Amino acid sequence: EAQVTQNPRYLITVTGKKLTVTCSQNMNHEYMSWYRQDPGLGLRQIYYSMNVEVTDKGDVPEGYKVSRKEKRNFPLILESPSPNQTSLYFCASYKQGALGFDEQFFGPGTRLTVL
Amino acid sequence: GDSVTQMEGPVTLSEEACLTINCTYTATGYPSLFWYVQYPGEGLQLLLKATKADDKGSNKGFEATYRKETTSFHLEKGSVQVSDSAVYFCALKDTGNQFYFGTGTSLTVIP
Numbered sequence: 343e344a345q346v347t348q349n350p351r352y353l354i355t356v357t358g359k360k361l362t363v364t365c366s367q368n369m370n371h372e373y374m375s376w377y378r379q380d381p382g383l384g385l386r387q388i389y390y391s392m393n394v395e396v397t398d399k400g401d402v403p404e405g406y407k408v409s410r411k412e413k414r415n416f417p418l419i420l421e422s423p424s425p426n427q428t429s430l431y432f433c434a435s436y437k438q439g440a441l442g443f444d445e446q447f448f449g450p451g452t453r454l455t456v457l
Numbered sequence: 458g459d460s461v462t463q464m465e466g467p468v469t470l471s472e473e474a475c476l477t478i479n480c481t482y483t484a485t486g487y488p489s490l491f492w493y494v495q496y497p498g499e500g501l502q503l504l505l506k507a508t509k510a511d512d513k514g515s516n517k518g519f520e521a522t523y524r525k526e527t528t529s530f531h532l533e534k535g536s537v538q539v540s541d542s543a544v545y546f547c548a549l550k551d552t553g554n555q556f557y558f559g560t561g562t563s564l565t566v567i568p
Contacts, residue, residue: 385558392554400555432500448500
């Protein structure tokens with residue numbers, strides 16, 4: 343089944359304790375992206391990657407890191423989480439078709455609480 | 458920078474009523490426009506898209522037309538069902554690979 347998976351789905355942590363949220367897709371998509379969803383703000387793009395070893399900042403990259411060492415994986419790293427990073431996080435991937443952008447597939451989300 | 462503004466919610470409609478959710482955008486260049494739907498506890502799913510001016514995207518009875526002159530991409534459905542209850546997001550993709558989403562509009566359809 344074609345899908346984007348994220349782990350963990352739920353995480354409660356404390357300020358300053360490094361964490362990683364994993365994202366994996368099995369569709370051989372070149373592009374992957376991370377978003378955070380907050381009430382009243384919709385989804386905001388954190389980082390995106392156009393291919394292995396190629397990453398770019400989105401709208402709200404501060405406090406986050408990413409890496410793209412393999413095509414299928416795109417982990418989101420919070421080196422020193424703070425309470426304002428409490429949010430619902432979505433990973434997504436898509437394939438650039440011959441006629442341009444195709445469809446973006448979203449993972450199920452990771453709900454992070456930073457105390 | 459680019460941005461998307463969509464109608465505030467929540468919206469509550471009776472079954473078989475007409476739906477319109479307004480969406481306007483600000484962008485340089487020629488963005489692609491999308492509507493996504495999010496059901497409770499799930500990720501977003503693409504509902505429809507339009508990649509150039511005057512294109513009409515349609516799916517599951519929903520439709521939206523890319524209007525460059527009014528920078529709009531309003532979502533419409535002639536007769537909503539209870540199963541359409543969800544949160545709807547308007548979004549644009551710029552000519553690079555950056556996406557911008559609206560704040561979402563919650564729709565509840567009552568029998």
